[in-house]
Amino acid sequence: MNMKTDRIAAGFEPDLSVSLAGIRLANPTVLASGILGTTKALLKRVAECGAGAVTIKSISLAPRDGHANPTILAFDAGLINAVGYSNPGVEEACREFSGLSDVAAPVFASVIGTHAGEFVEVIGRMEPLGFAAYELPLSCPHTPGYGTMGGQGTPQATLEITKAARSATKKPVFVKISPNMPAIGEIAAAAREGGADAITAVNSLGPGMLIDVETRTPVLGFGMGGVTGPALRPIALRCVYDVFKAVDLPIIGVGGVSTGRHAMEMVMAGATAVGVGSAVHAFGPEVFGRIVGQMRALCLKLGAERLSDLIGAAHKQQGLP
């Protein structure tokens, strides 16, 4: 099939650009935090592969080694990981991520802390850098002191941490939430009340576990870890759908996306932008360019001149909850 003649026949070139909390993305794909985001050189490479925006691996105040290996494993329906937030700490991150204009797409900083004050301090140190926004993952399921293991996934903690981060910067703040909560809309509402500009939904699911039968031992070094990739996709979609109903904030839909069709589902569930992480395992960093090409083809098929017209399209169907 010749895409170019198709576009001419269709009489338009679909516009895949989106505006996410005032940040223009050439296309909705975003590199999810914790996948390849360790260095500026890798961010550059992912942007060159076609990502609309990229997120760095989460950064804490002090360096962290993370959990013992195995930290990341591929199983038949996804990835399971307990990396444990290894990162070189904010001081080195500021050296690594200086001169971000070299990266051909907006760069989001993922910031972690054990309490509100730590988020504020890390953001403060990063303010002079060229990050387009801050993402607060209050939802990691496998790191003591952080995310859901640190009690950050409750509405109260989400409100408190978001407020604190909000007061530390004028840049957009995204709050990343867990798929584990049945009432996910309440967490999103708390983030909104705290001043969040967007919701990232979702972080990894679980934790889950895998056991080596021969040695009768859980395989991950930490014993358990977050589930991502294909197994997470239908849950992530439903979460995005719920959050879209609950709050009028833009959403970065994340979880199991590896094709343009998957990304389009996320958009129709209510996502303005679409995070991609685990798919790098199957398709490499080139997955971003492929998803974008496939989304373009889908827009042509659907007669959609602007992708943004399709955000939340699945909510317009009658009779659904």
Next chain:
Amino acid sequence: MSDMRQSSWKSGLPFSIRVIEVRDESRSARTLMFRRPESDPDVAASGDAPDFNLSGFVPGQFVMVWIPRLDEKPFTISYLDDRTFGITVLKRGPFTKALHAMNPGDWVGFRGPYGRGFSLSAGGVVVGGGVGMATMATLIDRLDKPKILQGARTADELLFLDRFPGMDISTDDGSKGRRGFVTDALAELISADRPAMVYACGPEPMMARVLQMCRDRCVPCQASLERFMKCGFGVCGQCCCDGRRVCRDGPVFNSDELAGLASFGRFARLKSGSKVGIGAYHGGGKGE
């Protein structure tokens, strides 16, 4: 579209296998031998098709070796035949000490193989420094009578003297072969002759010198890099050398790629991701 099917999703879980044999290779290196699961009737009888499978193994690729409840680290396959395989381990820190303490019957988990190995061309010179020789062993098995240069600090750290007779040996202290660095032997060799390919694995400063010499003489070369690995399959970004993932884009890189890596021979990242000088990364890394 066919390459976008979900079937390209590959499971890669560790598979535990018992040590069948242990042998000392040098004062500080020991080989652990295992039965290949593909040829193990017990594995087939339990209906398992382990993700770990060496049938497509290319020299230069690596495996992730798991000791339950301890850790998991990258190693090369140093022996491979239809029925068995082995890893050769230099004793350094807690993990390699635990491997040295293993006996036949103990369990070790494996996943992989991972990465891009050597691309084999006719003829060539193999340069191995220290335990880098473990990486070169299966390559030597597949090349047609390559010239082999091995370097070590002293005679009792040399590997595979019986397995590969006729190697050109250099030791820092002259206790066997010529006194000096293996790079001196290479310099002599490539000034007399222009090999079709130089394959190298060893300490990074050694490989950086090999690259320099080969580029000066317009000899193509490939070298295998070491960086701290976690996932081993290109997702976490832990092992990157500039924009390259050593675990997936490498660990073997060719001369042109190496020349484009500003960090090659200079910087590497620790477990936290902190960037340090290559010497500090290896922490002396001399074994015991």
